[in-house]
Amino acid sequence: MQQFRRQPKPEASPGGLVDEERRRGRGAQSNHTGRFETERRETFDDGWDGLAELDAFKTTVFDDPARTIITRNDSPDISFDRSINPYRGCEHGCIYCFARPTHCYLGHSAGLDFETKLYARTNAAQLLERELSNPRYQPACMAIGTNTDPYQPIERERRIMRSVLEVLERTNHPVGIVTKSALITRDIDILSRMAERGLARAALSITTLDPKIARAMEPRAPTPRRRLEAVKQLAAAGIPTTVMVAPIIPGLTDPEIESILEAAHEAGATQAGYVMLRLPLEISTLFREWLASEFPNRADRVMHLLQSMHGGRDYTAEFSIRQRGTGPYADQIAARFRLAVRRLGLNAERKQLRTDLFRHPVLKGQQMALF
Template sequence: MSRATSRVLSKALQPASSPLPPVPAGGISDFAEIGVAIDAERRRGRGAQTNASGRYEREARAAFDDGWQSLDDLPPFKTTIALDTARKVISRNDSPDIGFDRSINPYRGCEHGCVYCFARPTHAYLGLSPGLDFESKLFVKPDAPMLLEKELTAPGYEPRTIAIGTNTDPYQPIEREHRIMRGILEVLEKAGHPVGIVTKSALVTRDIDILARMAEKSLAKVAISVTSLDPKLARAMEPRASTPPKRLEALRQLSAAGIPTVVMTAPIIPALNDSEIERILDAAAHAGVREANYTVLRLPLEVRDLFREWLMAHYPDRYRHVFSLIRDMRGGKDYDSQWGSRMKGTGPIAWMIGRRFEIACERLGLNRKRVKLSTAHFVQPAKSGEQLDLF
């Protein structure tokens, strides 16, 4: 068994809340507990450092130089797109700490490459890695608008706000070509159905025409996540998402068009971007935003190790301090999935973050009034090919 393969297997067997490993002098490639880093040139423009096999796979594989072909000859990770032939597009949930019970994800995987993305583990369901596969092997749902219209015609369907962008970003780069999100909005506008959107992309401004018309009837609301105003940090954490200035400009354009906007300072990572809370809120308020929200970093399943690898590669001097504060907010664990506390954390660090956020919002006049979306305009679409009654 090769040394590289041994590293991957030892990582798979690592306990969920193991002690913080010592910082290696040689850097991430010597970090056996975390994984085997892919060559920087092969993953240029990507967020994850590794591509370990998903947790459901029977074998863990890693590339290593066996003397026949150099690792330098391996091709870079390129974005590939495959079809997702889902038969339904509306996903349901009954989580008590989420403000919606249904959502739509036009895509699986996300090219933005946000290293902390809590949706990464879902790629393991496809037999793929939550690492580099998640941001390079993407799946599109071209039939999503048609499926949505069909589901809205179901007998007894009761409209409530559909959330889009809660798992993967609906305005990631491939939306420019596939335009699935725009098709979904066209269906929702025609049916008078409310929608809430979360994105990190300025591409959302392309659909201002539809969103503005929907907003006039209280049918649309857009939240844009701004994690940092530091371009270096933002590019490292979210390599293919819109830059912070472009996100703020998108908020300004949406607000000017009369579309209710929300700034998401999410996720807040202690000792990394928590110092920017007030600056981000101030910049968003000057862009016309009137609502704000936040979450703290979540590290479920494979995300924990992917974030560790990224932190060691980009900010090794902060590694132990960041994880110490994370555990302070999670009852001594790397992550706690308990409903009611998973989004905000617990303990003095979490309380301080929450209080700073509240004080800044109060000073800037944010959250004094929250826009509620309406279901009063919903008209169930006619079924395709529906035969008219004779009498």
């Protein structure tokens, strides 16, 4: 049964794993209370078979009208300064997702709550049009998919991402999309028209070509084969397409760097990038639980290699280090990636998206510009 106990929250709880039947098809193995909560919720067997009566975790979507939709950042190791996130939480359930800790701000767990309690920004398109109509707004590439995936399964019905793209197309605003979902191909009509004017590019995240590893690590994301097919369709439609080998998990997926790049290049990708595994805050505990369960024979080696890139810690939050790490193993990964990219001719040319075509939308009741 569920009980509340007022006590200090531990940095990492060795127990608290959720029964496999209750979390079937999910990535996280636990649902530890978020770090901002004053009470900690624990599930335990009281001897009356109460655990058998608990329901399985089901996806729940909450309407979440926002007050603003464009998020700004000034991080020196990130290539964009503005982004849009149509959804909070992500049903893909990727165990490594660095957005998981953000769910704690909502009073939820970074574990199973993150992939089952989702929030849809229902007024995203309307807010975007309003914010772009500000005469002081200056355009630059709008990044989408930098936190949670805009093409996660609920987008099929909600179509919030589609409505956002329609606003960006009408205003000739440049956009760069990152996703691991083949659902992006649904919007090829919009993206191809924008790409013709130098206004759009897309990036597909491919972590592994092994379907078994992918299923365990990203349980509700499309298979690697479907992602490569999406790369092929996007490239054939004239949309500049990047493959993101992200995240690279040392001792688990790093042997596949070259094969992923080769497969993506063959599918039509012209650009490539990578990010090493990041384990900030709650993700460290969640990833360790998952690793011990899914790959117990590799767990020690994976964590040893990862810590070797972060000064003996699971994670270093410093800019420029957090995404690549330091040390001999990090240097080896960087060298392998660089050599493979050069051999395949990737990243030979990267054109900047255009901003000169942008036109402020005119809202109802506003006066149109004379020039």
